[in-house]
Amino acid sequence: MSDVQQTVEVLPKLSSTKKKKPVGFYLSATWIGTVVFLAVFGWLLPTRPWDSADYDALGVKPFSPNHPLGTTGDGYDMLSGLVNGAKISIFVALVGVIIGGSIGTFIGVTSAYYRGMYDRVVTMIFNVMLSIPNLVLSLALLSVLAYSDENNPTTTSRRVGVLMLSLTIVVVPILGRIGRASALQWAGREFVLASKSMGTSNASIIIRHILPNVAPAILAIGFLAVGSLIIVEGSLAVLGIGVPGGASWGSMLANGRGNIAYSPHEVYMPAMAIALTVISCNWFGDYVRRALDKRESKI
Amino acid sequence: MSSLLKIDNMSVSFATPRGNLRAVNDVTIELLKGESLGVVGESGSGKTVLSRATMGLLPGTATRTGTITYNGQIISELPKDEVRELWGTGMAMIFQDPMTALNPVRRIGAQLTESLTVRLGMDKKAAKLKAIELLMRVRIPDPESMLRKFPYQLSGGMRQRIMIAIAVSCEPQLLFADEPTTALDVTVQAQVLDLITELRKESDMAMILVTHDLGVVAGHTDKIAVMYAGDVVEYAPTRQLFSNMKMPYTEALLKSIPRLETPTGSRLPVIEGRLPDPTKNEPGCPFANRCPYVTDKCRAEKPPLTNAGNNHYYRCWFPIGGEK
Numbered sequence: 001m002s003d004v005q006q007t008v009e010v011l012p013k014l015s016s017t018k019k020k021k022p023v024g025f026y027l028s029a030t031w032i033g034t035v036v037f038l039a040v041f042g043w044l045l046p047t048r049p050w051d052s053a054d055y056d057a058l059g060v061k062p063f064s065p066n067h068p069l070g071t072t073g074d075g076y077d078m079l080s081g082l083v084n085g086a087k088i089s090i091f092v093a094l095v096g097v098i099i100g101g102s103i104g105t106f107i108g109v110t111s112a113y114y115r116g117m118y119d120r121v122v123t124m125i126f127n128v129m130l131s132i133p134n135l136v137l138s139l140a141l142l143s144v145l146a147y148s149d150e151n152n153p154t155t156t157s158r159r160v161g162v163l164m165l166s167l168t169i170v171v172v173p174i175l176g177r178i179g180r181a182s183a184l185q186w187a188g189r190e191f192v193l194a195s196k197s198m199g200t201s202n203a204s205i206i207i208r209h210i211l212p213n214v215a216p217a218i219l220a221i222g223f224l225a226v227g228s229l230i231i232v233e234g235s236l237a238v239l240g241i242g243v244p245g246g247a248s249w250g251s252m253l254a255n256g257r258g259n260i261a262y263s264p265h266e267v268y269m270p271a272m273a274i275a276l277t278v279i280s281c282n283w284f285g286d287y288v289r290r291a292l293d294k295r296e297s298k299i
Numbered sequence: 300m301s302s303l304l305k306i307d308n309m310s311v312s313f314a315t316p317r318g319n320l321r322a323v324n325d326v327t328i329e330l331l332k333g334e335s336l337g338v339v340g341e342s343g344s345g346k347t348v349l350s351r352a353t354m355g356l357l358p359g360t361a362t363r364t365g366t367i368t369y370n371g372q373i374i375s376e377l378p379k380d381e382v383r384e385l386w387g388t389g390m391a392m393i394f395q396d397p398m399t400a401l402n403p404v405r406r407i408g409a410q411l412t413e414s415l416t417v418r419l420g421m422d423k424k425a426a427k428l429k430a431i432e433l434l435m436r437v438r439i440p441d442p443e444s445m446l447r448k449f450p451y452q453l454s455g456g457m458r459q460r461i462m463i464a465i466a467v468s469c470e471p472q473l474l475f476a477d478e479p480t481t482a483l484d485v486t487v488q489a490q491v492l493d494l495i496t497e498l499r500k501e502s503d504m505a506m507i508l509v510t511h512d513l514g515v516v517a518g519h520t521d522k523i524a525v526m527y528a529g530d531v532v533e534y535a536p537t538r539q540l541f542s543n544m545k546m547p548y549t550e551a552l553l554k555s556i557p558r559l560e561t562p563t564g565s566r567l568p569v570i571e572g573r574l575p576d577p578t579k580n581e582p583g584c585p586f587a588n589r590c591p592y593v594t595d596k597c598r599a600e601k602p603p604l605t606n607a608g609n610n611h612y613y614r615c616w617f618p619i620g621g622e623k
Contacts, residue, residue, distance in 0.1 A: 190394050190395075190396060190399040190400040191399065191400050191402045193356065193394070193400075194392070194401075194462070194465070195402075195410075195413065195414075196356065196386070197354065197386055197387070197391065197392045198386060198387035198391060198413070198418065198465065198466075198468075198469070199383055199388065199414065199417075199418050199469075200413065200414065200417055200418075201417070204413075204417055208402075208409075209402050212402070212404045212405060213402070
């Protein structure tokens with residue numbers, strides 16, 4: 001009798017724990033939500049202007065009444081800086097992944113579907129592009145396309161534009177190769193042949209049958225790519241060729257690193273923002289992939 | 300009745316790293332409107348390649364020779380796009396494994412209405428109504444909720460019914476059924492075959508049924524082509540073949556079907572040995588090494604396709620029932 005009762009009790013428990021999402025999902029989703037919200041609506045918040053200094057409060061430590069996250073040695077408010085920086089950091093990374101990912105997925109999936117000479121050329125170009133380290137590629141593109149010296153300075157918008165272009169180019173082969181590998185596996189499936197045997201056009205097969213199956217892999221790697229583009233943007237800023245003037249997280253970090261000895265929060269605030277965002281992107285991407293893979297894994 | 304499909308001297312070979320693999324040798328077959336042909340043979344005998352080659356669904360490494368006439372039109376010389384126009388509306392195929400022939404991430408409704416909207420140009424509403432009608436024709440209960448389901452939610456038999464519904468959705472004149480029951484439960488096999496036969500009768504659809512099971516073709520076909528190592532070795536009307544078979548290979552296939560009356564514990568007869576290597580072109584009858592009635596002549600010379608009268612053809616020097 002007691003055995004029976006136990007089994008009855010255990011069963012619903014098992015099914016409910018299975019559906020429960022791990023804490024990491026909520027944490028990362030909350031953080032990404034906050035950052036995206038700040039990036040989009042941050043300018044509406046009653047924070048201090050990020051680009052004008054408060055000369056009465058130079059190098060204030062965090063948790064002071066007027067400046068909740070402190071100020072830089074030059075008197076710029078850290079909180080407004082971070083809110084404003086979210087805009088550029090997220091925007092640059094997202095645009096790079098969305099545009100580069102779309103181009104890469106399109107090229108990768110079509111090359112896997114049609115094969116032949118086209119596929120060989122595409123694979124070769126991807127391999128060449130992947131053999132150049134991300135940072136070096138962006139560095140080269142930036143210094144050629146957004147070259148500036150004292151006589152002809154480059155505008156910030158041009159820099160941001162070139163930065164996005166170079167990040168896009170970095171993403172194309174990464175997601176292109178994932179898309180190609182995943183599409184190769186699906187293009188050989190019988191349902192593709194079955195749909196073909198009903199007279200469906202190639203374009204239709206790619207859109208209706210292959211892309212929905214490739215999407216989980218692309219989305220998961222896409223989120224990882226957002227994370228790594230934020231890092232690339234930060235690295236470029238630290239090297240002095242990113243967005244100038246503390247307008248992005250990387251740029252704030254670059255400006256603050258000289259003061260690390262007496263006001264370390266100037267470095268660790270933007271560094272933490274970058275780190276948390278990157279970790280959240282990785283976690284979130286992982287959950288997205290697992291959630292989308294369910295239907296396949298049930299077969 | 301007039302001829303629907305005529306295959307003349309079709310051969311198919313594949314370029315492989317080990318050399319040219321001959322999958323189908325010089326096959327000649329004719330199918331009338333509304334007629335059904337069973338293609339029987341063991342794995343690797345070329346029966347699936349035969350059906351796919353007829354439709355034009357071969358990978359790029361394959362070469363096909365010979366003439367295929369469909370409805371009086373020589374389709375083997377048509378450009379690819381024009382052959383594709385026939386797919387779905389003229390010829391359609393039911394695939395062997397309903398587990399892999401449906402897209403796992405798309406709903407049944409989307410997959411069923413795809414060819415209706417793409418090929419027949421129906422609008423969404425009309426396609427949905429037609430899809431419900433199709434599901435009713437293949438005996439699926441509660442068709443409306445079925446449209447919203449994913450393939451993983453269905454059993455194998457249900458999925459194969461969906462595949463059949465998709466294949467007949469554009470009302471083809473010729474249906475290729477490539478081992479439609481192999482992946483299914485024995486109890487479901489008969490239901491699915493009966494369903495196909497019924498749908499065929501309703502719309503006077505011709506069928507090529509590919510299977511390795513002589514028992515399956517017996518009740519569902521008008522004539523049978525037995526294939527071995529890419530050759531059609533026996534070709535006859537179904538009744539004729541079962542009452543008066545000529546080929547030792549056909550006999551061996553029939554013997555290897557388990558029967559109710561065999562005593563418990565007795566071993567199932569098998570055909571010893573394996574198919575010859577299709578990349579080598581050896582002289583003699585390809586079945587010689589496995590044939591119980593083999594002679595020196597069989598090893599030296601390949602027998603031609605011989606007419607026994609009554610539309611019965613066979614490829615053997617010493618047919619069963621002939622002079623020894």
